[in-house]
């Protein structure tokens with residue numbers, strides 16, 4: 001009697017359209033220009049990036065646009081050691097939450113050009129942009145250490 005089939009591999013594909021809306025569209029057009037544009041809440045004064053057009057905490061529109069630096073501080077991070085299907089980056093590599101200077105919410109991105117074991121909370125990093133930019137955060141290849149002294153924990157403790 002034949003062995004039961006317990007596992008199969010099958011190709012899958014999912015196509016979808018993302019409608020970014022006004023705030024994210026403006027953000028992505030600025031990314032194409034190598035700029036990071038956030039929006040400030042008129043009530044709590046927090047700067048969101050990428051902007052969603054409204055403050056999730058206050059429920060009010062965030063119309064004021066503010067430039068956010070393309071460098072910031074690693075607040076939390078993860079060393080990826082597990083290989084997975086479709087992986088494009090050699091392991092180990094680091095995914096980090098980076099609090100950009102001038103923003104009140106972290107973005108998630110890669111930290112490279114430094115051994116994974118040397119990445120730490122408070123590390124100052126800056127964006128490495130691709131020469132050819134498109135309206136996507138993938139226009140930033142990764143972040144790399146700036147060489148500046150670590151940010152004091154007090155400066156980012158509320159964002160961890």
Ligand SMILES: [Zn+2]
Nearest residue numbers: 041044055058
């Ligand atoms: Zn608010």
